[in-house]
Amino acid sequence: MPRRLIVILCCLLSICSWAKHDSIPYELAYRVSGMAGSLIRDDKVDAFIDRPVVGGSFAVEFLPTGRLKSLQQWNNASIGVGATFLNMGNDRMLGQVIAVHGHLNTPFVRLPHFIFGIRPSVGLAFATKTYSNTLPSQYQRYSRIADDNGKPIANQSIGSVVNAYLALELFMAFPIVNGFDITLSGGWHHVSNGSILHPNGGYNMLNGQLGLRYTPGLDDKHHTKPLYQAPQPRVPKRLYEDVDKKWDVEVFATGGIKQNYYRDNQDKMQFYGVASIGIAAHWIPLSIFKLGAGIDAFYDGYYSAVSADLIPSGSDQPKHTTWFKKTYLAKSDIKNCFRVGFSLQPEFVIGRLTAGLHIGFYFFDPIKNLEPYNEAKKADDNNKSLHRSIFYSYDLANASTKQDGWLYTRFVLKYLCTDHLFVQLGLKTHGVRAEFIDAGLGLRF
Numbered sequence: 001m002p003r004r005l006i007v008i009l010c011c012l013l014s015i016c017s018w019a020k021h022d023s024i025p026y027e028l029a030y031r032v033s034g035m036a037g038s039l040i041r042d043d044k045v046d047a048f049i050d051r052p053v054v055g056g057s058f059a060v061e062f063l064p065t066g067r068l069k070s071l072q073q074w075n076n077a078s079i080g081v082g083a084t085f086l087n088m089g090n091d092r093m094l095g096q097v098i099a100v101h102g103h104l105n106t107p108f109v110r111l112p113h114f115i116f117g118i119r120p121s122v123g124l125a126f127a128t129k130t131y132s133n134t135l136p137s138q139y140q141r142y143s144r145i146a147d148d149n150g151k152p153i154a155n156q157s158i159g160s161v162v163n164a165y166l167a168l169e170l171f172m173a174f175p176i177v178n179g180f181d182i183t184l185s186g187g188w189h190h191v192s193n194g195s196i197l198h199p200n201g202g203y204n205m206l207n208g209q210l211g212l213r214y215t216p217g218l219d220d221k222h223h224t225k226p227l228y229q230a231p232q233p234r235v236p237k238r239l240y241e242d243v244d245k246k247w248d249v250e251v252f253a254t255g256g257i258k259q260n261y262y263r264d265n266q267d268k269m270q271f272y273g274v275a276s277i278g279i280a281a282h283w284i285p286l287s288i289f290k291l292g293a294g295i296d297a298f299y300d301g302y303y304s305a306v307s308a309d310l311i312p313s314g315s316d317q318p319k320h321t322t323w324f325k326k327t328y329l330a331k332s333d334i335k336n337c338f339r340v341g342f343s344l345q346p347e348f349v350i351g352r353l354t355a356g357l358h359i360g361f362y363f364f365d366p367i368k369n370l371e372p373y374n375e376a377k378k379a380d381d382n383n384k385s386l387h388r389s390i391f392y393s394y395d396l397a398n399a400s401t402k403q404d405g406w407l408y409t410r411f412v413l414k415y416l417c418t419d420h421l422f423v424q425l426g427l428k429t430h431g432v433r434a435e436f437i438d439a440g441l442g443l444r445f
Helices: 002-019 366-370 373-381
Strands: 027-039 053-063 078-087 096-111 114-127 162-177 180-192 203-214 247-259 271-286 289-300 338-350 353-364 407-416 421-430 433-444
Touching: 027 078, 027 180, 053 203, 096 162, 114 180, 247 289, 247 421, 271 338, 271 433, 289 353, 338 366, 338 407, 366 373, 407 433
Parallel strands: none
Antiparallel strands: 027 053, 027 203, 053 078, 078 096, 096 114, 114 162, 162 180, 180 203, 247 271, 247 433, 271 289, 289 338, 338 353, 353 407, 407 421, 421 433
């Protein structure tokens, strides 16, 4: 882990050197922070929490000084890259995490001696402790998750070394003298792999930071106040000659993989394909914000696996492929792999980059009548099946082990490569539990 940290810091210093080149239209600020907080407790991590989460971060921030119009539209926001080190509070079972990430400092309030705003971050996190290297040698992989006394025996929150890193913080800065600021921030931090590798309970944390930021030359007249330029269209002129355009339409197709649940009693873990397609229309009231609505179609190959133990002796029925008792799948039916929903899509626009949180509900969902497993099995034993409406009562807090429910969310990043073509990265979740990560291409008109 120390070697990874050294490599990451060297990369950040290289970025500093590159950005100081005369041809780069940025000035730099450097921020160093100490961090402390706590893991949000759940059944997977609670038994291993010995101490608070502690760590620190180093960030390089790029100040546009009035030359990057898309950031001016966000109250002269600044973009940055950083590295965060976290000790998770139990060296043997939870270990340490190093994250490399990009972030956006977006001020809500900017006064001579006070700045207040929000800082979203996204990147990669490297974990030293996973399920594989915390499972005692006497246990077979995936065979057990607790000892005879019911105490967890391995890290069930992290299944891979490489994970996604997400953070959302509120921050304050207090300029003091000669380019130095005292900074305070706090918020939610998340580490997981999006169900690509199990187990994947993930780390959810509430952390606070206290730090110092230095902006060289800020007392110089050139840096006292960024030169403001009139906002420009948020997309290339060739696409929107009319800067008052109020609508756009998008279509996309994405794909990915996920692993079956780690408590399955299978000979080996298997990967299943996932995919999604969609179409949406967006109203554009502001150059920095869009509000859309769309139709999403999802494919999750995991639901082709048979889980129901319905095979009598000598039967020619297909044998089950998974023992995970969440969804009562009595046969391999391709219909079970598809769900279709309607989503509300608020999105924020920063130049060619768009970030959104889509919130939707399913209006076609064969799985809803097959979950939870015990209820669906009982209904089948009585020669009937569950028939839920579009909206129904369910346990959102236990979506990972009981049922997904009618509500889904998608965290989406899009980057406009040309006038019409964009790449998209998404994370689909039910509550705080990820279903899958997917990536692909889309068209905007």
